[in-house]
Amino acid sequence: MTAGPAAQGAAPPSPPPGAAHPDAELLDDIVAGALRWLEAIRPCFRLPPDAATDADPNTTLKPLGELAELAHVMQTLHPLPQVRAAAAELFAFAWKETRGGELFAELVRGEPVATYPVELYGVFARAGLRNPAAEELIAATTSLVRWRVAREDHTRTLGVLNAERRIGLPEHTGFDRVLALTGLGLRPEPWALDLKAAYGLTHDVFHTADWGRSPGRLPAPLADYLRLWLPAWTETWTEERLWDLVGEFLAVTALLPGAPYDPAAWRRLAAARGADGALPERGDPPPGDAPDGERFTACYHSTLVAAFAATLARSRPPQPQSPAQSDRAAPRTTAHGGRPAGSPDPGGAAAEGPGNTLRGPADPRLPLPESEATP
Amino acid sequence: MLAEQAQENSSLSTVVADVANGVALALDGEGGSYALSALLAQDDAVALAAVRVLGADVLAPYALGAPPGGGPDEQVVRKALAAYPPGADASEVSVWSYRGLVEASRAFLPAGGDWPDTPQAGAAWLQTDPWPRLTHRASQLAALALPGLAPALAAGLAARTEDLARGFVRAVRRRDWLQAAGAGRWLARVPDVPQSLGLDAGLVYVRRMSGGDPRVALHAAAARRFHLRGPR
Amino acid sequence: MASELTAPVETAALAAEVEGLLDSAEPEGIYRDTRECGGGLLLAALLLISPPTPRAPKTDAR
Numbered sequence: 001m002t003a004g005p006a007a008q009g010a011a012p013p014s015p016p017p018g019a020a021h022p023d024a025e026l027l028d029d030i031v032a033g034a035l036r037w038l039e040a041i042r043p044c045f046r047l048p049p050d051a052a053t054d055a056d057p058n059t060t061l062k063p064l065g066e067l068a069e070l071a072h073v074m075q076t077l078h079p080l081p082q083v084r085a086a087a088a089e090l091f092a093f094a095w096k097e098t099r100g101g102e103l104f105a106e107l108v109r110g111e112p113v114a115t116y117p118v119e120l121y122g123v124f125a126r127a128g129l130r131n132p133a134a135e136e137l138i139a140a141t142t143s144l145v146r147w148r149v150a151r152e153d154h155t156r157t158l159g160v161l162n163a164e165r166r167i168g169l170p171e172h173t174g175f176d177r178v179l180a181l182t183g184l185g186l187r188p189e190p191w192a193l194d195l196k197a198a199y200g201l202t203h204d205v206f207h208t209a210d211w212g213r214s215p216g217r218l219p220a221p222l223a224d225y226l227r228l229w230l231p232a233w234t235e236t237w238t239e240e241r242l243w244d245l246v247g248e249f250l251a252v253t254a255l256l257p258g259a260p261y262d263p264a265a266w267r268r269l270a271a272a273r274g275a276d277g278a279l280p281e282r283g284d285p286p287p288g289d290a291p292d293g294e295r296f297t298a299c300y301h302s303t304l305v306a307a308f309a310a311t312l313a314r315s316r317p318p319q320p321q322s323p324a325q326s327d328r329a330a331p332r333t334t335a336h337g338g339r340p341a342g343s344p345d346p347g348g349a350a351a352e353g354p355g356n357t358l359r360g361p362a363d364p365r366l367p368l369p370e371s372e373a374t375p
Numbered sequence: 376m377l378a379e380q381a382q383e384n385s386s387l388s389t390v391v392a393d394v395a396n397g398v399a400l401a402l403d404g405e406g407g408s409y410a411l412s413a414l415l416a417q418d419d420a421v422a423l424a425a426v427r428v429l430g431a432d433v434l435a436p437y438a439l440g441a442p443p444g445g446g447p448d449e450q451v452v453r454k455a456l457a458a459y460p461p462g463a464d465a466s467e468v469s470v471w472s473y474r475g476l477v478e479a480s481r482a483f484l485p486a487g488g489d490w491p492d493t494p495q496a497g498a499a500w501l502q503t504d505p506w507p508r509l510t511h512r513a514s515q516l517a518a519l520a521l522p523g524l525a526p527a528l529a530a531g532l533a534a535r536t537e538d539l540a541r542g543f544v545r546a547v548r549r550r551d552w553l554q555a556a557g558a559g560r561w562l563a564r565v566p567d568v569p570q571s572l573g574l575d576a577g578l579v580y581v582r583r584m585s586g587g588d589p590r591v592a593l594h595a596a597a598a599r600r601f602h603l604r605g606p607r
Numbered sequence: 608m609a610s611e612l613t614a615p616v617e618t619a620a621l622a623a624e625v626e627g628l629l630d631s632a633e634p635e636g637i638y639r640d641t642r643e644c645g646g647g648l649l650l651a652a653l654l655l656i657s658p659p660t661p662r663a664p665k666t667d668a669r
Binding site for chain 2: 617618620622624625626628630631634635636637638639664
């Protein structure tokens with residue numbers, strides 16, 4: 001059932017080792033803990049027999065889809081071979097759960113106008129895992145005028161467009177035009193961001209940058225906007241202890257060319273984890289004796305996000321801006337992050353202060369194993 | 376004793392609010408001519424304490440170019456400065472604020488000779504505070520954003536405009552309207568405040584969302600009158 | 608000015624209050640989000656690998 005290029009996804013070329021990340025120990029601990037926990041809780045990702053019919057997709061297909069999407073980023077971008085291997089196993093597990101993609105044919109047959117089967121299939125198609133039956137059905141449904149009717153949520157439309165790119169379908173509408181209408185594209189007042197808009201904004205970035213693989217796709221004004229305000233959002237949602245969103249902001253920061261690395265924010269995220277390496281979605285970790293199902297629901301999303309964010313950070317070691325400022329490049333442990341970013345600080349007068357942050361590489365390009373997903 | 380203290384507490388806060396309201400009205404161009412001494416119901420210890428709390432802002436309307444305050448205002452301010460000098464263990468904010476009131480008196484009250492010396496106030500925090508704490512402190516010192524006062528403080532904050540803007544975002548998200556208004560008032564001074572902050576709309580928003588807090592209104596009114604930012 | 612007779616005691620207490628108001632602690636942040644779309648996630652709004660996870664009140668579920 002699996003088409004030829006599948007092997008491409010199973011054994012991606014390793015990214016070059018590159019410079020070591022000054023905070024590698026912490027970042028690697030986050031990924032290792034998350035992978036350990038995900039491996040142990042893996043049975044909870046299994047799809048029930050009625051996954052294509054009666055089961056609640058929010059608690060079945062969504063977790064599996066997230067596992068596949070984020071595991072594949074780790075498998076592709078993480079510099080450590082053992083991490084890539086563990087992530088590859090999780091990704092292969094997810095594909096197996098879809099019965100080599102047969103699931104998508106069933107889902108499309110059952111819900112021909114739904115976008116989520118296409119979005120999910122795109123995760124695997126990008127990695128070269130294909131299912132001809134699903135693809136024939138998808139070609140039939142996505143070529144309808146019906147498919148081009150505007151959807152309520154522009155962020156979601158970006159996800160659909162990214163899936164179309166990945167599968168190699170024509171884009172049903174202009175990506176940039178849709179992006180311009182989103183909570184990122186409009187660059188709303190940063191203090192007016194609420195929870196829902198925050199999730200929308202991080203996903204605007206993920207869909208545009210193909211989950212960190214193509215950060216250069218973010219238009220410069222939007223990247224500037226994000227660089228300016230991410231520290232404030234990361235800070236307030238850390239205060240609120242909404243760890244999945246904090247992880248998403250850290251992931252966006254990590255993929256953004258030139259955004260400063262904030263060691264303090266990462267430390268607070270790491271400290272929110274349970275002893276088992278899982279990161280709760282909000283607040284404290286569930287009690288150790290909580291049943292698997294409960295721990296899964298409370299932690300799977302945020303734990304995946306944390307591993308994803310740490311992978312992006314690890315794959316793009318920040319570089320000191322200039323030799324004159326290299327003395328800043330040590331992780332700091334003060335309570336609050338955020339350097340005085342715009343501060344004119346030519347002489348480094350404020351260097352001892354909270355300004356110690358690490359700059360991302362100037363080159364936005366990641367070492368991509370494949371130039372584009374489009375076959 | 377506790378109950379007494381609580382009552383005292385609320386009465387000082389009430390007087391602070393009343394005076395702030397009078398200043399805000401004057402800055403808004405309402406309420407006729409301004410005189411600090413006319414705002415104070417009586418010249419007692421609580422009223423003087425309120426003057427010390429609001430600091431330079433009690434003289435803010437004079438900074439608009441109105442005729443300077445007269446003898447009674449000068450009396451009130453002198454008494455407030457004498458009654459509540461920053462002690463040996465006073466916070467840096469307290470020292471700065473005291474200093475601001477002295478500087479404002481020199482600038483906006485009729486030349487009356489000997490005002491107290493301006494004490495040295497710590498300024499290292501302008502460079503070392505992480506942006507959330509920097510913003511909180513700057514906001515506590517928003518009265519010193521009046522034109523011409525404490526140039527070193529203004530320059531130090533102007534060098535951290537983006538940090539202050541992030542602090543404004545954080546304060547609004549926390550619904551800390553007073554902090555947001557104070558930070559917004561400093562930001563209103565600088566020409567390079569990030570466009571995407573939406574400062575003008577933010578000052579309007581904060582003022583309305585605060586539900587009529589006079590101290591918030593005072594900061595918003597000052598941002599508008601002195602720097603043409605915020606509510607029009 | 609009758610009030611000046613009681614000044615020493617009163618002023619000492621007030622001085623502390625003045626200090627407290629000048630260098631006031633930051634109030635606890637108040638975070639509140641819209642109730643819009645808070646509870647019932649329609650299937651149409653099912654967000655796969657997309658914005659909000661279904662965040663039912665699961666933290667207190669037990």
